[in-house]
Amino acid sequence: MRAVQILVDGFAISSLYGLAAVGFTLIFGVSGVLNLAHGGIMVVAAIIGWAAAGEFGLGTYAGTLIGVIAGLIMAYATYLVVVRPIQRSRAIRPEETEIFVLTGTLLWGIMIQVGMAYLFSDNPVTMRPLIAGVVNIFGVRTPTNEILIAVIAWAVIGLLWLLVNRTRTGKALLGASMNPRGVTLLGYELTQLYLIAWTIYGILAGTAGVLLASFLGVSTTNAGQLTASAFSIVVLGGLGSVSGSLIAAYVVGYLETMTAYLIAPTLRPIPSLILLVLVVYVRPQGLLGRR
Amino acid sequence: MTFLRSRLFWIAAVVVVIAALLPFWLSAYLLGILTAAYYFGVFAMAWDLLFGFAGEVNFGPTFLIGLGAYTAAILNANYGLPIPVCVIAGAFAAVVGGILLAVPALRLRGPYFGLVTLVAVLLLQNFVVIFAGVTGGEIGMTVPDVLSIDADVNYWYALAFLVLCAVLLFGLSRSAVGLILEASGQDAVGAAALGFNVTKHKIAAFCVSALFSGTAGAMLIFYMGTASVNTVVDVAIAVQIIIAAVLGGRRTILGAALGAVFLIVANEFLRPLGQLNTFVVSAVALAVILFFPEGLLGYALHRSERE
Amino acid sequence: MTGAVRLQVSELGKRFGGVVAVKNMSFDLRAGEIVGLIGPNGSGKSTVMSLIMGLTRANSGAIRLDGVDIAGWPAHRIARAGVSIVFQHSRPLQRQTVLENVKLALLPDSLLRLATGASAAERARAIAEQVGLGGVLQRHPWTLPFADLRRMELAKAVARDPKVVLIDEPFAGLTAGEIKVFSDLIRTLRDEGRAVLLVDHSVKSVAALADRVIAMYLGERIAEGSADEVMQNETVRRVYIGGKIENVERKTAAAADRSTNLLDIDNVEVFYGKATALDRVSLHVQQDEFVSIVGLNGAGKTTLFNAISGLVPFRGAIRFSGQDLKTLTAAQIARAGVVQCPETRELFGHMSVRENLELGGGHLSNDERQRQLAWVFDLFPILEQRQAQAARTLSGGEQQMLALGRALMMQPKLLVLDEPTLGLAPVILGLLSKAIERLRKEHSLTLLLAEQNVTFALPHSDRVYVLDHGRITWHGDPARFAEEMSTGYL
DSSP: OHHHHHHHHHHHHHHHHHHHHEEEEHHHHOOOOTTTTTHHHHHHHHHHHOOOOOOOOHHHHHHHHHHHHHHHHHHIIIIIIIIIIHOOOSOOOOGHHHHHHHHHHHHHHHHHHHHHHHHHHHHOOOOOSSOOOOOOOOTEEEHHHHHHHHHHHHHHHHHHHHHHHHHHHHHHHHHHOOOHHHHHHHOHHHHHHHHHHHHHHHHHHHHHHHHHHTOOOOOOGGGGHHHHHHHHHHHHHOOTTTHHHHHHHHHHHHHHHHHIIIIIIIGTHHHHHHHHHHHHHOOTTTOOOOO | HHHHHHHHHHHHHHHHHHHGGGGGGGOHHHHHHHHHHHHHHHHHHHHHHHITOOOOOOOOOHHHHHHHHHHHHHHHHHOOOOOOHHHHHHHHHHHHHHHHHHHTTTOOOHHHHHHHHHHHHHHHHHHHHHHHHHHHHTTTESSSSSSSSSHHHHHHHHHHHHHHHHHHHHHHHSSSSHHHHHHHHHHHHHHHHHOHHHHHHHHHHHHHHHHHHHHHHHHHHHSSSSOOOHHOOOOHHHHHHHHHHHHHOOTHHHHHEEEEEEEEHHHTTTGGGTHHHHHHHHHHHHHHHHHOTTTTTHHHHHHHHHH | EEEEEEEEEEEEEEETTTTTEEEEEEEEEEEEEEEEEEOTTSSHHHHHHHHTTTOOOOOOEEEEEETTOOOTTTTTHHHHHHHEEEOOEEEEEOOSOOOHHHHHHHHHSSSOOOOOOOOHHOOOOOOOOHHTTTTTSSSOOGGGGHHHHHHHHHHHHHOOOOOEEEEEEEETTOHHHHHHHHHHHHHHHHHTTOOOEEEESSSHHHHTSSEEEEEEEEEEEEEEEOHHHHHHOOOHHHHHOOOOOOOOOOOOOOOOOOEEEEEEEEEEEEEEEEEEEEEEEEEEEEOEEEEEEEEOTSSSHHHHHHHHHTTTEEEEEEEEEEEEEEOOOHHHHHHEEEEEEEEOOOTTTTSBHHHHHHHTTTTTTTHHHHHHHHHHHHOOOHHHTTTTSSSSGGGGGHHHHHHHHHHTOOOOOOEEOTTTTTTTHHHHHHHHHHHHHHHHHSSEEEEEEEEOOOHHHGGGGGGEEEEEEEEEEEEEEEEHHHHHHHTOOO
16 A cells, blocks of 8 residues: 555656756756756746746646746756856866856855745745546555656656757757767857757756646745755766666655655655765766766 | 065954954944854854865865764763863864765765765754754754853953964964965875875865864854754855855955854844845855955955065 | 986886777886987877876886886875976966975975974075076966976976986977076986986977987887987888878879968967967968878977867967958857867767767758768768767777768868877778878868878878978978978978
8 A cells, every 4th residue: 555655656756856857967967067056946936836826826737837937047047147157257267167156056046045935935835736636546546646747757858858869959969968079060059059958957947846846845945955856866877867867866756755654754855865975985976977 | 475474464463452352342242243253253264274275165064063063062961061071072073073074075076075065964964853852953952051141251252262263274274284285275186296195185174174163163052052953054054154265265264254254244234134134145155256256355365466 | 327227117008998008118217317208199108107107007017116116106105205297287386486386395295294494495495596496486376487387397396306207298388498498407307316207299309308219109119219219210200200201293183263262371379378389370271272281299280270160269360261260159160161170089979970970960951961971981881880889989090080970071161180190000091091082082172181190191282381389380292391301300
């Protein structure tokens, strides 16, 4: 009974984690950025989506869409206001750029979190389900919405896969993650590719945020937690490896779900933290990483 | 260089004297803010030694601070040991924690190292909450002993502590060991080629940072009379420390202390804004990173050097 | 003069992944002698130096310092044992003064020392004065000229009285006058009884200084002897120049529109920090021409090509079909038809051969791309065979072909080829040569080639420029080159 519940819930949350983590990894692979404002972007998408759906009465579907767009805008803002200026700054030595970007995105993430809490309070928000109703899976009553979430998450991941592997732009992005100079010499503008990468990331993070709100509920206090989870997953899976992130998402998702059900909900994040430390010490490149 | 130092020395001396005389003019409330700020200053200086000199980004200085603080608090509250013993024990615990963290972590490249330090804080935070019986959990715990109940006396303790730490840390940064540390941080390969065991020096830097952080953390507990996750462990505090050091100017040690005082005082003035004060402070820090990556003091020192 | 054997390298081997960098390298270094270790890029000479200094760990072999095997020791321990290194690129501590930089070199590796001691300061001063830095002790590195930074590196290296001094590219970036001063300093080191190893890519530059020269190629020693002996050595000449320079019978190309230049390079200067990489270089390439730029490593060929491709800022003007390239981004330059196949190839290692090629044809329509791909496969059949393989699993020669094929996918108007023969076995050179021949015959293709290997470059070239230390020192047709330059080149 419980086992099935863990299986189903774990699957749903893992799919969402996977969605968010894939975006995180993509940005790292292409842009070289570990975006510590990741959780903040997801939270913005969730809360704006909820506000649009409920407070402004636009309904769940429109709200979801608006939430995703909000996430996209936030991603752009992160890139254009924080990341790009630091990367281009001549006052910062090249070896220190990474660290400054890290600190910059951390600060930006805090600004987002506090700003949103100020505007919307830090109460958890829940989006109304996109599909009402309940399904019966092996005797466990599961909201249909939960299944839908997993489906949507995978659909988006599938689209991303198609984009990267079947389109010219996608291949160029992949190339940029391997060798930026190489793609430049082949006539692709890096600045354009970076913008595309952040666009994809914004959509992924935004969708994940909105879906999370519909599944578990989101509050501004979750921002740090979400970033930490994404970090754990991406490091475990291997920075820069999309398939690694997906596998790791399921490992972490299930670990957390099992902890929440079998030990205590408050201890949810701990196993993934310990796992992260172990990975970093034992095999820093993660399961499938190549950097 | 020597000239700058003596000018700096006289300015610093004047500032310290003025600070020492403040209790005769300021209210107990304002003194309290400055007292906390001075301890914060030690946190920031210890961080700067590690980052500014050894070149290692520690995203979780509160791991060391928290270890020192809680060790001292637990020993005092649960075992009734006197303050000096608790403080020393706290410092010791922080150093041990620092070594455990540093030795394996220093094998990792930049962002991974930072990541591990961040995770260390999150883990400590969770452990404090789990073992609430001993630590008081999220609510925190009180300690029976305090340094003093007089605001003036507490202020002078804090100021003296800050000055002592500043002298020690600044002196260290200007010493031969400090030179080696700088070389290790700026150019590890070059330092190795000159015959320096970079790892050994970085671990030592970590230990020194831990020593000062842990001691300051313990002292802070005995000033406030309470220990809680929000005041000594939370990631938010860690971020404030980093902001303080970056604002003041990395690699100046003294800049970090200035940045800390500025930050705490600014926080106070922004209090009426409620939650938004964190927002404003983070925004200012972000602006500093974008436009003055050298920090305010770093910028000022650089300008005078170029003249 | 030369004394006991200080350093004994035996059967040293080092691999980076699948690439063998150093193979079975053995040599001795005696006290009171200067040995020059020379070789082109990829020969392994710099790796040998890193191995001796402990900056990389060898896979096999031994390195004995006064009889003690130091292979596997950490760098700082080797440094304390009496080996020091002057890196090719100066690495001063920017925030410290010259005196402090030198003082650092004198400090013991101790955690407890707080004061540097008056004697250390005195010694530091003396050493700095010895290398000629007496007047700038209190200055910071960013205020110093290039040559002084190099002096400081030398001062740091000799501060602790080393037995063995390794110097990487001692004269890179220096003027003729500065070279003379540095040579004297290095001679003093030898006269003090130290063992000096100079690593350079050019025999000529170390010829005057070295007592003995060892030449390397593809990780192995190919010659050893006096500088003259090595310069005359058959194998060395083949490796560097590609063999005897023959006077090639050339068919004059059909008259093409020669009135305007396709590529015009006008007084271009490039600076890396303070070092002059290109010094008022001017050259031109006309439509359908094959122009070669020959020169040794460090001459500035890659820098020039990076300037053309918009990857590095420069002074002066570069025009393509009349258009000023400074107004375009690097990607735009590539799309405009100036396609570079760089020395480092810049392949997408984890992508397949086919994916690499298709990315090159990314700006074409699907049909065009397929046709172009078929053409490239016809030119290089081995690529078609290996099209599903990941690029990084290919051999060196295959990777070069892939890089070339990928550049060709872009339908270049001007193909800029940087050292395609680097590190390749002679048999592959033949294949490449034939491929280029075919390209020229079947398509109207304008080529600008940079090469060390003159024998490879000459047969195809319409015109030749010689680039030396950032300057064009000779210009003419291949026949004249064979007459005038074959002796003086190496």
